[in-house]
Amino acid sequence: MQTALSIALDAFAYGMALFIICIGLSLTMGLMRLVNLAHGAFAMIGGYIASYAVRNLGLGYGFGIVLAVVGTVLIAVPLERLLFRRIYDRSELSQVLMTIGITFCVIGITNYFFGPTLKTIPLPTELAQPIDLGFRSIAGHRLFVIASGLVVAGGLWFLIERTGFGIHLRAAVENAPMSRALGVRTELIYAASFALAIGLAAFGGVVGAEFLPIEPYYALRYMVTFLVVVSVGGAGSIPGALVACLLLGAIDVTGRYLMPDFGNFFFYLAVILVVCAFPRGLMGRAQ
Amino acid sequence: MVQAPAPSAAATPARSLGRDLAGFALIALAGLAGYWLFPDNLAFLTRVISVALLVLSLDLIVGYCGIASLGQAALYGAGAYAAGIACLNGVTEPFLLILIGAAAGAVTGLLMGTVMLRAHGLPQLVLSIAIVQLLHEAANKLAWLTGGSDGLAGMVPAPLFGLFEFDLWGRAAYLFGLGLLLVVFVALKLIVRSPFGMVCRGLKEDPLRISALGISAFPVLLRMFVISGAVAGAGGALGAIATQVVGLDSLSFELSANALVMLVLGGLGNLYGALIGTVVFMAVEHIVAAINPFHWMTLVGALLIAIVLFAPRGLSGTLDEAARILTRGQRRAGP
Amino acid sequence: MSTVFAVDHLSKSFGGLKVNHDLSIAMTEGERLALIGPNGAGKTTFVNLVTGRIPPSAGTVHLMGEDITRLGAVARVRRGLVRTFQVTRLFPDMTPEEHVVMAILQRQGHATRILARFHGNGAAMDEAADILATLGLTDVARRKVVEIAYGQQRLLEIAIAMAQRPKVLLLDEPAAGVPSSDTPLIERALERLPASLAVLMIEHDMDLVFRFARRVVVLAAGELIFQGLPADVARDEKVREAYLGSYAHAGR
Numbered sequence: 001m002q003t004a005l006s007i008a009l010d011a012f013a014y015g016m017a018l019f020i021i022c023i024g025l026s027l028t029m030g031l032m033r034l035v036n037l038a039h040g041a042f043a044m045i046g047g048y049i050a051s052y053a054v055r056n057l058g059l060g061y062g063f064g065i066v067l068a069v070v071g072t073v074l075i076a077v078p079l080e081r082l083l084f085r086r087i088y089d090r091s092e093l094s095q096v097l098m099t100i101g102i103t104f105c106v107i108g109i110t111n112y113f114f115g116p117t118l119k120t121i122p123l124p125t126e127l128a129q130p131i132d133l134g135f136r137s138i139a140g141h142r143l144f145v146i147a148s149g150l151v152v153a154g155g156l157w158f159l160i161e162r163t164g165f166g167i168h169l170r171a172a173v174e175n176a177p178m179s180r181a182l183g184v185r186t187e188l189i190y191a192a193s194f195a196l197a198i199g200l201a202a203f204g205g206v207v208g209a210e211f212l213p214i215e216p217y218y219a220l221r222y223m224v225t226f227l228v229v230v231s232v233g234g235a236g237s238i239p240g241a242l243v244a245c246l247l248l249g250a251i252d253v254t255g256r257y258l259m260p261d262f263g264n265f266f267f268y269l270a271v272i273l274v275v276c277a278f279p280r281g282l283m284g285r286a287q
Numbered sequence: 288m289v290q291a292p293a294p295s296a297a298a299t300p301a302r303s304l305g306r307d308l309a310g311f312a313l314i315a316l317a318g319l320a321g322y323w324l325f326p327d328n329l330a331f332l333t334r335v336i337s338v339a340l341l342v343l344s345l346d347l348i349v350g351y352c353g354i355a356s357l358g359q360a361a362l363y364g365a366g367a368y369a370a371g372i373a374c375l376n377g378v379t380e381p382f383l384l385i386l387i388g389a390a391a392g393a394v395t396g397l398l399m400g401t402v403m404l405r406a407h408g409l410p411q412l413v414l415s416i417a418i419v420q421l422l423h424e425a426a427n428k429l430a431w432l433t434g435g436s437d438g439l440a441g442m443v444p445a446p447l448f449g450l451f452e453f454d455l456w457g458r459a460a461y462l463f464g465l466g467l468l469l470v471v472f473v474a475l476k477l478i479v480r481s482p483f484g485m486v487c488r489g490l491k492e493d494p495l496r497i498s499a500l501g502i503s504a505f506p507v508l509l510r511m512f513v514i515s516g517a518v519a520g521a522g523g524a525l526g527a528i529a530t531q532v533v534g535l536d537s538l539s540f541e542l543s544a545n546a547l548v549m550l551v552l553g554g555l556g557n558l559y560g561a562l563i564g565t566v567v568f569m570a571v572e573h574i575v576a577a578i579n580p581f582h583w584m585t586l587v588g589a590l591l592i593a594i595v596l597f598a599p600r601g602l603s604g605t606l607d608e609a610a611r612i613l614t615r616g617q618r619r620a621g622p
Numbered sequence: 623m624s625t626v627f628a629v630d631h632l633s634k635s636f637g638g639l640k641v642n643h644d645l646s647i648a649m650t651e652g653e654r655l656a657l658i659g660p661n662g663a664g665k666t667t668f669v670n671l672v673t674g675r676i677p678p679s680a681g682t683v684h685l686m687g688e689d690i691t692r693l694g695a696v697a698r699v700r701r702g703l704v705r706t707f708q709v710t711r712l713f714p715d716m717t718p719e720e721h722v723v724m725a726i727l728q729r730q731g732h733a734t735r736i737l738a739r740f741h742g743n744g745a746a747m748d749e750a751a752d753i754l755a756t757l758g759l760t761d762v763a764r765r766k767v768v769e770i771a772y773g774q775q776r777l778l779e780i781a782i783a784m785a786q787r788p789k790v791l792l793l794d795e796p797a798a799g800v801p802s803s804d805t806p807l808i809e810r811a812l813e814r815l816p817a818s819l820a821v822l823m824i825e826h827d828m829d830l831v832f833r834f835a836r837r838v839v840v841l842a843a844g845e846l847i848f849q850g851l852p853a854d855v856a857r858d859e860k861v862r863e864a865y866l867g868s869y870a871h872a873g874r
Contacts, residue, residue: 268424
């Protein structure tokens with residue numbers, strides 16, 4: 001019983017960490033129709049910046065997060081202008097190829113500057129200690145990740161469904177020429193959504209580093225995981241991404257806990273079964 | 288069938304036949320040149336041929352049917368493991384091992400096609416990844432059969448035609464591989480020119496038009512998956528025979544992604560691009576990766592970005608374009 | 623004359639919206655029928671129902687006496703119900719000859735053979751050459767489709783349909799997008815369709831409708847409001863209401 005509960009809590013926290021990273025990708029793919037395989041690369045950049053800020057500069061964990069998000073977005077914006085903007089309306093294959101290319105470049109360059117070792121992001125004492133919930137205690141960091149995930153989900157839902165920005169974004173996605181005619185600055189909207197997605201990736205990369213350790217091959221190692229999660233959930237759907245992250249996170253953690261020899265076998269088996277049963281994802285938007 | 292087609296009807300096929308013969312001759316010559324020029328690197332060159340078969344098989348799926356796949360190594364790996372296991376169990380005749388590899392690849396292709404053709408677009412791409420990852424994990428787990436993470440080693444194929452040993456120098460293996468590549472290439476050229484191949488091209492362009500002609504897409508595409516599987520499986524078997532080891536890397540996402548990069552680098556949908564891309568990619572990798580693997584990644588990444596931005600039709604498409612521009616003057620001058 | 627094609631009480635609703643309601647149309651051998659209606663009348667839905675791209679909410683479709691309501695799009699084509707597309711759907715990198723040969727091979731059941739030649743099939747090539755000659759496409763038979771004029775692409779759509787030797791042919795706006803100087807070409811092509819073939823044409827160009835059709839049905843707001851001779855259409859009160867009414871609404 002105790003084991004089951006700790007597996008469940010671990011799986012829940014892991015799913016939430018996945019969610020924070022993947023939701024940005026889900027939005028880029030579902031709303032902007034961009035298959036961005038370099039999404040994980042931005043999460044990795046965030047992790048490197050936070051690690052550098054906390055370990056080498058001695059800054060606080062919270063400050064490290066802020067710096068990671070801002071720094072990653074600052075790196076991503078020129079890339080959006082130079083590269084991504086040219087492939088928004090290209091074929092899926094072109095998008096896949098270019099973003100794999102960007103991923104490779106990020107890996108190569110990161111290694112050149114920071115070396116091939118694993119980077120840790122030391123947790124502050126409050127998060128490193130267990131917190132007593134009454135019926136049992138849980139590592140503070142796990143609780144922090146879960147809370148962050150819930151805040152991100154709620155905030156995004158509010159932003160997209162309830163604000164002017166959300167309306168403009170959805171209009172730009174439905175019909176870009178019409179929206180431009182109505183005075184919506186679609187390029188700006190796209191750039192802003194892209195920045196938002198990247199910022200979330202960086203945030204997720206930092207807070208999820210306990211589950212997905214930061215190292216040069218991070219961008220490639222988890223590229224598949226992120227892509228799979230988004231496509232299982234249905235690109236563009238916040239609840240879909242949430243369900244997919246929790247479901248696949250649970251399968252992954254349980255599988256590793258109970259049958260460690262099988263590695264990711266059950267994870268990918270689940271993916272095949274879900275995609276075959278729901279070819280558009282659990283909550284995909286009809287094409 | 289009409290034996291002597293009207294002269295006008297013969298013009299196009301005759302010209303393309305001439306071009307094909309020139310193409311085959313060029314491949315054979317390039318292959319033999321490799322044999323004379325790099326006698327110390329024949330093991331590497333044999334690996335290039337083995338991977339070229341994988342990339343050719345991917346071109347059938349991506350270039351001719353328009354289905355993006357990042358899991359093609361599932362078919363290659365199936366062939367490699369099947370040939371490796373057969374060889375360790377006493378089946379050592381090299382031709383038979385290639386056939387076993389091709390059969391294993393074809394069966395895997397049948398399964399992979401059945402699963403992948405259920406979805407479209409991104410979910411389809413994800414299915415291809417999931418399949419190769421699933422097989423990778425399975426091969427890792429079934430250590431009694433596959434050697435797990437150590438892989439299979441110690442295969443000793445029988446001499447080619449009972450005469451030529453697969454020795455350390457790899458001469459027999461290389462020439463064997465070159466012959467296999469030529470046979471496969473000619474067969475594939477015939478297949479993509481056949482009515483079946485034309486329908487595949489049509490499905491890539493516009494599936495709705497094909498269905499309005501009364502042709503069902505699924506059986507056609509599934510057959511292409513089986514053919515593709517056989518080609519990739521033969522490539523895997525060749526790799527197993529030549530290197531005499533089979534590792535988990537032959538059944539990996541990384542190899543699948545690299546195969547796609549090679550194909551796109553060379554150019555989609557004309558088979559020549561698959562060969563050009565493989566040779567260029569692996570040659571540069573061989574040199575640069577030996578210096579620093581991370582430089583290699585940066586280089587490949589930059590190359591991919593450049594292809595998407597500046598040469599979406601790959602090297603062979605770019606060469607085509609150049610050739611067309613160069614010959615334009617002549618054609619205008621002619622009748 | 624025997625009925626070759628019939629829809630009976632065919633209906634389709636999306637949610638609560640009745641897009642096609644209780645449509646019944648029968649066609650005999652050699653029929654030349656035109657289906658017209660203002661924008662939003664439900665013509666596209668009707669085409670999709672007939673060709674099997676979407677299932678009906680109610681009603682049946684019969685071809686040569688066989689109930690094909692539950693058959694998919696491909697199976698319907700194989701039984702002889704062939705269509706052309708409102709916006710041409712052709713393979714840009716292939717030649718008109720290749721399009722027609724593919725249709726001929728499919729009709730003969732050889733279209734997906736692997737151990738056969740496509741370009742070397744003399745009989746199919748000859749037949750394709752005949753069809754293309756009938757439609758005046760001989761000169762462009764070996765050019766890529768992207769390189770030929772739009773009017774010629776429309777003719778190619780008809781050539782492909784002829785190669786399929788249908789029993790019932792559905793022409794979805796065969797003259798759409800064609801410059802008016804080229805519509806006579808389309809018209810001549812339509813006149814050369816086999817006399818026994820039943821043709822259902824959906825068209826906006828009323829001149830073409832009046833010259834081609836011997837019977838007209840009018841669809842408005844998803845319902846059939848008129849079936850009869852072309853000469854009587856303009857005089858029908860409901861038809862005037864549907865067309866002029868829609869202009870009155872549009873002008874508001």
